[in-house]
Amino acid sequence: MDQQKVKFSIVVSGAPYGSQSASTAYQFCASALLAGHEISGVFFYQEGVLNASQLVSPATDEINLPDFWAALAVQYNFPLEVCVSASLRRGIVDPQEAQQLSLEQFNLKTPFVLSGLGQLAELSAACDRLVQF
Amino acid sequence: MILHTVKTSPFQTLALHNCLNLLAEADTLLLIEDAVIASCAEHADYLQLQKISQQGRLMVLSSDLEARGVNNNIGKTCDYHDFVNLVIKHKSQISW
Numbered sequence: 001m002d003q004q005k006v007k008f009s010i011v012v013s014g015a016p017y018g019s020q021s022a023s024t025a026y027q028f029c030a031s032a033l034l035a036g037h038e039i040s041g042v043f044f045y046q047e048g049v050l051n052a053s054q055l056v057s058p059a060t061d062e063i064n065l066p067d068f069w070a071a072l073a074v075q076y077n078f079p080l081e082v083c084v085s086a087s088l089r090r091g092i093v094d095p096q097e098a099q100q101l102s103l104e105q106f107n108l109k110t111p112f113v114l115s116g117l118g119q120l121a122e123l124s125a126a127c128d129r130l131v132q133f
Numbered sequence: 134m135i136l137h138t139v140k141t142s143p144f145q146t147l148a149l150h151n152c153l154n155l156l157a158e159a160d161t162l163l164l165i166e167d168a169v170i171a172s173c174a175e176h177a178d179y180l181q182l183q184k185i186s187q188q189g190r191l192m193v194l195s196s197d198l199e200a201r202g203v204n205n206n207i208g209k210t211c212d213y214h215d216f217v218n219l220v221i222k223h224k225s226q227i228s229w
Contacts, residue, residue: 006221020166021140027196031213129220132228133140 008032009040009127011120012048016065017058022051025133026068033076040127041079042069043120044112049087052080054109066109073111081123084114134159136223140166143176148229153181163219164208165194172198172205183207192219 010029014021029039044051056066073080088097091107094114098106108114124130137160143149149164149171156162162185164172171182172193185191191208194216198205211219220226 004221008220024140024165027213028216032217035214035217037217129226131220131226133138 005037006032006129007038007040007127009123009130010042011130011132012042012044012051013046014133015047015050016056017050019047021133022048022065025131026065026072028131028133029072033072039076039078041081041119041123042073043123044080044082044086045120046083046086047090049082049090049092052082052087052092052109052112053107055107070109070111080112081115081119082108082112083120084116087114134224136161136163136219136226137229138163138165138226139168139171139229141229142167142170143178144170144174149182150178152227152229153178153185156185161190161192161219161223163192163194163211163216164197165216166197169193169197169201169205170203172208173203 010025012022012025016022029042033039051066051069053066056064058064069080082092093103093106094108095106097114135157137152137156139149139152139162141148145167149168152162182191186207192211193205193208195210195212198210
């Protein structure tokens with residue numbers, strides 16, 4: 001089983017701080033990639049969208065989970081999809097939405113992208129296993 | 134054949150209780166995060182959990198036990214590598 005390469009899609013619905021599930025999801029992804037498997041994409045939903053904020057600034061002796069997600073996604077070349085309606089309700093905004101909503105700021109971290117539930121459907125169709133955290 | 138992951142303590146939510154009600158015979162239960170407490174302390178569903186453990190269908194994430202300074206009395210400990218393989222082994226996964 002260890003030799004077989006499996007495609008995972010991941011759903012994260014917990015915030016980077018205050019719940020453990022985003023951290024669990026990250027460690028699962030890192031472990032799967034280390035074992036030679038593939039991540040088709042990570043979908044951030046509900047409170048999970050807060051992982052996509054570039055303003056998250058924990059104390060220097062704590063880990064910065066959004067930084068870790070971004071680094072892992074760049075290293076292994078998989079998309080970080082963020083539910084747009086969950087995001088806008090929680091103050092996660094990309095430049096395009098900021099312009100459309102006449103907001104002065106945006107804060108979506110690179111390489112996270114705002115997308116919809118349709119993208120989650122695609123991720124779940126494109127993978128061998130969908131794992132929810 | 135489903136992998137059920139429970140992440141909240143049985144003293145906090147009914148997630149474990151509800152999961153046990155729906156656990157089928159071919160399913161496996163993996164305790165992660167605060168739910169690892171269920172493997173080391175007496176609670177309302179402990180006996181049923183013990184039964185699942187005797188059938189070899191109860192797993193507990195070791196890093197979450199260590200983080201809480203507790204040892205499991207029932208269930209088999211596993212690491213993230215085993216977690217990944219458990220997901221592969223089962224057709225689907227449910228997070229409680």
